[in-house]
Amino acid sequence: MSKFYINTSIPYANGAPHIGHAIEFVYADVLARFARQSGATDVVFATGTDEHGSKIAEKALEQKITPQELVDKNSQAFKDLLKQLNISNNRFIRTTDKGHEERSQIIWKNISKDIYKNKYMGLYCVGCEEFVTETFAKEHNYICPNHNRPYDKIEEENYFFSLSKYTEQIKEAINSGSFKIIPDTKKNEIVSLLNEGLEDISISRPVDKLAWGIAVPGDKTQVMYVWFEALMNYITVLGYPEHEDFKKYWPADVQVIGKDIIRFHAAIWPGILLALGLELPAILYVHGFVNVDGQKMSKSLGNGVEPHEIIDTYGADAFRYYLMRHIPSYNDGDFTWDKFEAAYNNELANELGNAVSRVVAMVEKYQDGIVGEIPESEHDTFQYRDAITHCRFDRALDEVWEQVRGINQYIDTEKPWAIAKEGDAEHLREVLAYAVSCLLEIAEMLEPFMPETAIKIQNCFKEGLVAPLEHSLFPKKEA
RNA sequence: UGCGGGGUAGAGCAGUGGCAGCUCGUGUGGCUCAUAACCACAAGGUCGCAGGUUCGAGUCCUGCCCCCGCGACCA
Numbered sequence: 301m302s303k304f305y306i307n308t309s310i311p312y313a314n315g316a317p318h319i320g321h322a323i324e325f326v327y328a329d330v331l332a333r334f335a336r337q338s339g340a341t342d343v344v345f346a347t348g349t350d351e352h353g354s355k356i357a358e359k360a361l362e363q364k365i366t367p368q369e370l371v372d373k374n375s376q377a378f379k380d381l382l383k384q385l386n387i388s389n390n391r392f393i394r395t396t397d398k399g400h401e402e403r404s405q406i407i408w409k410n411i412s413k414d415i416y417k418n419k420y421m422g423l424y425c426v427g428c429e430e431f432v433t434e435t436f437a438k439e440h441n442y443i444c445p446n447h448n449r450p451y452d453k454i455e456e457e458n459y460f461f462s463l464s465k466y467t468e469q470i471k472e473a474i475n476s477g478s479f480k481i482i483p484d485t486k487k488n489e490i491v492s493l494l495n496e497g498l499e500d501i502s503i504s505r506p507v508d509k510l511a512w513g514i515a516v517p518g519d520k521t522q523v524m525y526v527w528f529e530a531l532m533n534y535i536t537v538l539g540y541p542e543h544e545d546f547k548k549y550w551p552a553d554v555q556v557i558g559k560d561i562i563r564f565h566a567a568i569w570p571g572i573l574l575a576l577g578l579e580l581p582a583i584l585y586v587h588g589f590v591n592v593d594g595q596k597m598s599k600s601l602g603n604g605v606e607p608h609e610i611i612d613t614y615g616a617d618a619f620r621y622y623l624m625r626h627i628p629s630y631n632d633g634d635f636t637w638d639k640f641e642a643a644y645n646n647e648l649a650n651e652l653g654n655a656v657s658r659v660v661a662m663v664e665k666y667q668d669g670i671v672g673e674i675p676e677s678e679h680d681t682f683q684y685r686d687a688i689t690h691c692r693f694d695r696a697l698d699e700v701w702e703q704v705r706g707i708n709q710y711i712d713t714e715k716p717w718a719i720a721k722e723g724d725a726e727h728l729r730e731v732l733a734y735a736v737s738c739l740l741e742i743a744e745m746l747e748p749f750m751p752e753t754a755i756k757i758q759n760c761f762k763e764g765l766v767a768p769l770e771h772s773l774f775p776k777k778e779a
Numbered sequence: 780u781g782c783g784g785g786g787u788a789g790a791g792c793a794g795u796g797g798c799a800g801c802u803c804g805u806g807u808g809g810c811u812c813a814u815a816a817c818c819a820c821a822a823g824g825u826c827g828c829a830g831g832u833u834c835g836a837g838u839c840c841u842g843c844c845c846c847c848g849c850g851a852c853c854a
Binding site: 309311312314350353354355356420422456458485486488489492493495496501502505525526527530559560561562563564626628631632633634639642643645646647649650651653654655656657658659660661662665666694698701708709711712713715716717720772773774775776 | 781782783784785790791792801802803804809810811812813814816817818819847848849850852853854
């Protein structure tokens with residue numbers, strides 16, 4: 301029937317995955333699962349790792365291994381995380397894949413009309429081995445604050461991409477909504493950047509300064525700037541230019557990225573696509589950062605929380621739930637163990653888990669486990685669906701929880717235990733069957749967010765019979 | 780300094796002109812099917828500050844204060 305193509309950004313493989321990577325995977329997974337549930341039959345959900353560049357070269361040197369060994373190790377760690385989180389991606393691209401390297405060289409050639417060679421003049425500190433901006437240097441009187449020595453003026457020859465000429469087209473695509481940036485606050489940031497006009501960008505490095513990259517076609521002295529080539533993964537993974545998947549799936553329906561890389565995805569990447577004569581993605585969803593204990597995650601602060609620590613204790617679904625409901629979908633959020641445990645105990649164990657278990661218990665106790673005919677649920681799910689369409693995952697779950705609470709209220713109002721005492725079996729059956737239908741509807745809405753939980757709930761009430769849970773859905777943990 | 784975002788109950792947030800709301804936490808009451816869970820009610824806010832527009836302002840305008848991003852050839 302219909303196709304759906306979604307990407308996450310591809311994490312830079314210079315270290316281990318953290319919560320920030322986890323949330324991005326889950327965002328995309330919710331959208332992919334929701335698309336499948338809504339009737340998309342052909343879904344490509346791609347993620348991967350970005351593996352070239354100076355940071356990786358340096359890190360490898362530090363650890364006395366080759367860059368390839370380093371990225372092999374780190375890329376695997378991201379694959380492991382995807383599995384732990386139950387992410388339903390069906391592609392995983394590495395920028396060191398041969399296919400990607402060859403295809404990005406084809407892309408380079410195909411946009412060569414917009415590529416020119418130019419001298420780059422920069423202020424360089426030998427101590428830092430780094431270029432600094434004019435403004436930064438000026439602030440420090442042209443003396444490196446780290447090494448207390450004057451910056452050298454260094455001239456380097458690079459290739460440049462004529463990004464500036466695409467400013468208007470990109471602006472037009474954003475303003476017309478054909479390239480939609482969610483949320484609006486992020487869209488506004490980009491529009492104001494575009495209003496100032498984009499500058500051409502350097503897209504290569506001399507190979508004698510940095511060898512760990514993809515060769516520029518026809519010039520052995522240069523490799524592609526890592527970002528330039530990494531962005532191309534979104535079409536090389538589909539087999540640009542000749543593969544039928546590319547023709548079928550491009551443009552992307554959604555690209556999911558973090559707020560730190562918005563410029564690359566809302567300015568440079570559209571520029572590349574326009575130069576190639578390709579359509580822009582339909583939606584760019586920009587999520588915020590996950591802080592830990594109110595502070596930016598940082599190794600030096602030692603406040604990092606490893607995703608697997610959470611998953612090992614509480615399961616993937618609980619973690620997915622926390623990320624999707626308690627990290628604001630349009631903003632930065634905070635992970636703390638206190639908040640996570642509160643959400644787990646109150647919302648998952650007490651409200652949802654207990655709702656399932658009290659319904660199961662009553663059907664067993666009063667009706668020998670027989671539910672009978674289950675009515676169609678008639679709740680209006682428009683708000684829920686609308687929220688997901690707009691990437692308001694937090695609100696979508698609020699909607700689901702309205703119904704979870706609704707069940708608990710319904711049970712308290714109807715008092716099935718009292719009906720049982722009165723002996724009105726048919727009325728009792730209707731009340732419990734209705735509660736079951738609500739739970740099944742909740743399970744369906746939960747599927748994109750908590751796939752395992754959804755299945756567990758559905759398995760309880762298959763075929764009009766109750767299949768008792770071996771364990772509680774969310775066993776309560778002592779704090 | 781330039782651009783952008785934000786400052787609403789103890790905490791986290793919603794609310795773009797019409798009696799200040801939600802969740803958690805707190806207190807009181809109810810229920811007993813259930814994971815000591817669930818349900819109801821209540822307390823708690825001079826909506827950053829100062830002016831202005833308006834019959835009426837978290838909501839619009841002006842000025843100011845504070846916090847956070849971006850303005851990097853670090854991905």
